[in-house]
Amino acid sequence: MNKTEQIREIVFESLKKLGAEEEIGDFANPSMDTRIRKHLDSMGVVALAVDLEELYEDLFDSSVKILNEEEANFMSNFETAETLVKYIDGL
Amino acid sequence: MGVYIKNVAYYLPEVTVSNEDLQSEFKDRDVGKMANKIGVFRRHVAGPDETALDLAEKAAKKLFEENDKDDIDFVILCTQSPDYYLPTTACILQHRLGISKNAGAIDINQGCSGFVYSLSLAKGLVEAGVSKNVLLVMAETYSKHINEGDLGNRIIFGDAASAILVSHTQTMQVGNFVLGTDGEGANNLIVPNGGLRNRFDSACEVTTDQRNDRRTDNDLFMNGSEIFYFAGKQIPSVVEQTLAANNLTKGEVDFYLFHQANKYMIDFLAKRLKLSADQYYFDIEDIGNTVSSTIPIALKRCLDKGIIQKGDKVLLCGFGVGYSWGSVVVEI
Structure with a gap:
């Protein structure tokens, strides 16, 4: 798997986990079209970001800061799984 | 020398604000949905003329129902809602409670980590032989810092004071x-x-x-x-x-x-x-x-x-x- 595919896998893994905890059916079998933002409030976004940062660090042995509210249009990165994978891949 | 938490007491102001009260103020917001996530359905708030010092006094008096105030030789009061810039709230509390004039008294300004910080200072005082029985008081009235139109914070925070006796006598050992x-x-x-x-x-x-x-x-x-x-x-x-x-x-x-x-x-x-x-x-x-x-x-x-x-x-x-x-x- 290349890096983008690895990031896709951790995004899916994290969505499944969060979906089970928060009872969000759309996260049970995520695809790149899965809409994220519409299901999460700000705390949910933070919870997802914290989990993803840990998975990313475990996978790539380097740290990443996914939550960056100072960035313009930050929340648009969480619209779908696809936008989130692209965003993390570009960090 | 071991250092121990000997007793704990707390005081909540009489006035309460329920989520129903907040919903009637904020008719265009879904208080129930917010509350379910936050996990708060009611909170106590200090009255208009009631300060952190007043709450502190009441919490300490509850502690003294089971412990002798004459044993206290140091007061640490933690607040971010002091009555004055100066003097410290702890000094006024010492006088109100009739604690010995030979006792030290200081305020510390910390928030949600304040109890652990105060406990660490008390442990240091007891271990250093400066004090044998330290009165810790946490007293906060964040409601006075929050704008009436700020539902997000009003739903979360409540006012309270707690009093803790930290001592050299064996009870709950502090690590x-x-x-x-x-x-x-x-x-x-x-x-x-x-x-x-x-x-x-x-x-x-x-x-x-x-x-x-x-x-x-x-x-x-x-x-x-x-x-x-x-x-x-x-x-x-x-x-x-x-x-x-x-x-x-x-x-x-x-x-x-x-x-x-x-x-x-x-x-x-x-x-x-x-x-x-x-x-x-x-x-x-x-x-x-x-x-x-x-x-x-x-x-x-x-x-x-x-x-x-x-x-x-x-x-x-x-x-x-x-x-x-x-x-x-x-x-x-």
């Missing part, structure tokens, strides 16, 4: 501490005006955020997402450090008492630490987040309910404004 600070987060939980950098400004602008919460720079501002992010990232490693500092494994700690920030955050931390529901506590439905008093109140309630018992090792962990964090293990 080793982990303390930390990251001032880069200072602006994420702040009352910008009212100090000497930015004076209180009666004409300052009222702003409304995207959630429709209103505030001015004279009021408390909290960036909840950033605070949650800080806690979610920082606290699991603080817990690991505290276990190491006390030569314990996670399984050897019987119970975890975190600062009772809100339900979502505490459940999130528990999940990250892989704690089962019977290993941690959340109980602020009827009182709200009382800042530095959340841990002492939770400790008292757990003791009264028999949730934690003699011989249990309990990890206490406070975190928040500053950013600041502190953690310790106590053996009941």
Whole structure:
């Protein structure tokens, strides 16, 4: 798997986990079209970001800061799984 | 020399604000939905003429129903709602309570980590032989810092005071501490005006955020997402450090008492630490987040309910404004 595919896998893994905890059916079998933002409030976004940062660090042995509210249009990165994978891949 | 928590008491102001009260004020907001996530359904608030000092006095008097005030030789009062710039609230409290004039008395300014910080200072005083019986008082009236139009914060916070006797006589033994600070987060939980950098400004602008919460720079501002992010990232490693500092494994700690920030955050931390529901506590439905008093109140309630018992090792962990964090293990 290349890096983008690895990031896709951790995004899916994290969505499944969060979906089970928060009872969000759309996260049970995520695809790149899965809409994220519409299901999460700000705390949910933070919870997802914290989990993803840990998975990313475990996978790539380097740290990443996914939550960056100072960035313009930050929340648009969480619209779908696809936008989130692209965003993390570009960090 | 061992240092021990001998007793805990707390006081809640008489006035309460229910979620129904808030809903009637904020008709266009869904208070119930917010409350379910936060886990607070009612909170106590100080009256217009009731200050942190008044709450502190009442909490200490409850403590003295079972402990002799004449034994107190040091007072540490933790508040971010002092009656005055000077003198310290602790000095006035000493006089009100009739504590010996030979006792030391200081205020410390800390928020949600304040109890653990105060406990660490008390332990130092007792171990150094400066003091034998330290009265810790956590007293906070954040309601006075919060704009009436700021539902987001009004729903979370409640006012309270707690009083804790720290002593050289054997009761609940205080272990080793982990303390930390990251001032880069200072602006994420702040009352910008009212100090000497930015004076209180009666004409300052009222702003409304995207959630429709209103505030001015004279009021408390909290960036909840950033605070949650800080806690979610920082606290699991603080817990690991505290276990190491006390030569314990996670399984050897019987119970975890975190600062009772809100339900979502505490459940999130528990999940990250892989704690089962019977290993941690959340109980602020009827009182709200009382800042530095959340841990002492939770400790008292757990003791009264028999949730934690003699011989249990309990990890206490406070975190928040500053950013600041502190953690310790106590053996009941």
